[in-house]
Amino acid sequence: MITREAIYHLPKSNYAYAYSNSELHFRIRSKKNEVDEVFLRIGDPYEWETGGLDGGNLNGTDAKGWSGATEVMMKKELTTEYFDYWFCHYTPPKKRSRYAFILKDKDEKILFGEKQIDLLRSDKDEFKLSNLSNFFSFPYLNKKDVLDAPDWAKNIIWYQIFPERFCNGNKDISPQNVKPWGEVPTHDNFMGGDLYGLYSKLDYLEELGITGIYLCPIFTGNTNHKYDTVDYYKIDPHFGDEKIFKKIVKKAHQKGIKIMLDAVFNHVGTSFEYWKDVVKNGEKSEYADWFVINKFPVYEENFKINYETFANVKEMPKLNLENKDCRKYILNIATYWIKEYDIDGWRLDVCNEIDHKFWREFREETKKVKKDIYILGEVWHDGLPWLMGDQFDAVMNYPISDAIIKFLKKDKLDGLELSYEINKAIVSYPQNITEVSFNLLDSHDTARILTVLKKDKKKLKLSIALLFFQSGSPCIYYGTEIGMDGDKRSNCEDNRKCMVWDENFQDKELYSFVKKIIQIRKENNQFQNTFIEWILNDGDILVLKKENILLLINLNEEFDININLNDFNSKKSFKNLFTNEIIFIDEKKIKIENKGFLLLKNI
Known part of the structure; x- marks a missing residue:
């Protein structure tokens, strides 16, 4: 029954x-x-x-x-x-x-x-x-x-950059208190990364195979992360100016690389001009209703604050986007950067704390200026309320990264349970959303994936293979390709350490691996298919299939395994996509080393 x-x-x-x-x-x-x-x-x-x-x-x-x-x-x-x-x-x-x-x-x-x-x-x-x-x-x-997400977002390879720590290309504009490149990062120190440095490394990104750059905020701010906006219309002077940014966009576009900026529209910094006016004039300020204020004055002598903030960060007062003038101001900023600099996408910080009506207007206004602008929301949970075609094109797919990490750490998830979690993520959204999803393993908000996996390079490669097997677009956090690690916890920001440019300290073998898997992804449209067939998901052993491509994984910590390919093929041979070796099927078993994988194409 x-x-x-x-x-x-x-x-x-x-x-x-x-x-x-x-x-x-x-x-x-x-x-x-x-x-x-x-x-x-x-x-x-x-x-x-x-x-x-x-x-x-x-x-x-x-x-x-x-x-x-x-x-x-x-x-x-x-x-x-x-x-x-x-x-x-x-x-x-x-x-x-x-x-x-x-x-x-x-x-x-x-x-x-x-x-x-x-x-x-x-x-x-x-x-x-x-x-x-x-x-x-x-x-x-x-x-x-109908969701009108840009077609180009289906197969782009993103690379996330934290500008202050990527590359110092112009020491003349570095902050006065700049630290030597590579010093231990803290919440409030500066290393001098800037847009000139990014411009100088566009060739590096092109060579790696990157086709999209996601930049953390570049607007004027007091901190190294710039999520405390001071002026939305100005690039932070320690990063450069509008001229160098235009050169970056132009050169990136010539190389086939898209540019996505980080939009911090939920809150501002306390040096924001209109907030300072509210602090000075209180409820008489013409901007008093631009912020979520509980009572005046906004500051009391006992250090109590009387306004809403991002999280509990008093230096980041929350904007009131239900105010018509504030709303119009932010929408004008969103279209300004598209019109003036031809950016290709907005990543929306803390977007789930802003009303849905605003985001509908945001989509309407930005798509008028550039129809194929990519709108990505920072949502760590189920994002369906924002993904029905009237607000965002995608959200950051943290459920996928969580599932992959738990499986590789052997933390609560075996192969069968991994399939359940990934399948839940797929069925949570319409197919045209999944096709342009933004998939990641780590970011500026998390510990680096190599640290999470206890510096196990084999497992790092497994995580990248699983990430690249998903439909949508994979994102590499700067430095992952050369073996950078770094924790993220209270009073530790090693996840935001300086990019290592000294080749003597780069993992060249890992770089070659990442470059190769990017190439494989670009050359095989099968990865865009949203349907994954879980042929085998037995404990540590996985066999996943997309059309005629197989991903075989052995997570066993100690033992190699042998798998009979006759169980999974419809043709007589496979091609190893990493080595180009042709494997003929004649009751032959193929070896997968411990904590290893094979990516095969049935030919």
Whole structure:
């Protein structure tokens, strides 16, 4: 018997959405390993053999023979710990649809509708199968509702840079108290990294294979991280000026590299001009309502603050973007940097603490200026409320990185559980969101991945292989490719240490590995496929498949393993994508060393 309470579907969500201007996608959930087949029953609600439903009266009693209906077989898309997910696509002839689901097991067949579940006893259940008042509705496929994320975001290779620690290219503009390059980083010291240094290293990034640069804030700020904005219209003078930034964008574009800036619109620094006016003039300031202030004065003698901030950082007062003038000011900044500097994307800091209406306006205004601007939200949790086509193109995919790390650390996740976590992340969003997702292993907000993996280089390579196997775009945090480590904890900011440019201290073998996997990713569009087939996920052993590409992983700490490729192929041979070796299948087993992997292409 089919467990009714396990079945779930929600229209206009990640379960039913417009994938393109002509195609709809549908999902339904059922209890794991219980349902044998699922069909989508769908059609134009106004197409009948006889009857008076042309006006849309779903309760018409004279309607007979729903000629607009068809049945589409759904495939089992993926499985999680408790559920199976079924998927299909459908092109509505007239863009409008009513639909329900037919689920079958060995004992029964049911119709899952919007209002009730009907047991189907025979092929003569015409009333139940045509009772559109019980069917879900996708009223019309409106072009405006389709996510218009840029195509280029599907296969870009991002590289995140913390500007103050990447490269010092002009010592004349370094802060007076600058420390020697490579000194232990702290929350408040400066090393002199700047935009001139970035400009000088564009050739390095191109050679590595990078096609997108994500820059932490470059606007004027008092700190080394610049998340305490002082002036949104000016580049921090210790980084450079507008002229050098324009040169960076121009040269990057010539090399096929996109530029994404970090937008800190949730809060500002206490040196921000309008905040200083509020501190001085209190509630009489014309900017008093630009901030979330509980009472005046904003500062009291006992060091108590009377305003909202980012986290508990008193140096970062929160903007009130519900104020019309403040809202307009920030929207103008967003479009200014696109118009003036031709940037390609905005990464939105602390975006989940700002109202959804603002982000809808933000998308509208920025897409007017540059249709293929990429809008990325910093959301560490489920980001679906921001990802239905009217706000962001993607969010930072921390659930994927968390799952990969827990698996490689053998912390709560084995191979089967890893598959569940990655599958949950995939099914959480519409497919066109997953195709442009921003996937990462570490960032300026986390410990570096090599440190997390206890400096185990083999596991680092496994983490990169798993990351690059996901659809969407992988991001490399600066220095990962040369073996940089660094912890992130209270009073420790080693994750933001200076980039190592002395080749004597760079891991050249790791650099070659990263460069090669980037090349492989670019040359094989199969990685863009959102569907992963988990052929084997038994403890430490994984075999993942995308179309004709296999990723085989042996996480065992001590023992090599041998796998019979006959179990996984449909053709006679494989190509090792790293070595280009051709492996012929003749009952031959292939060796995978401990904490190793193979990336093979069936040819």
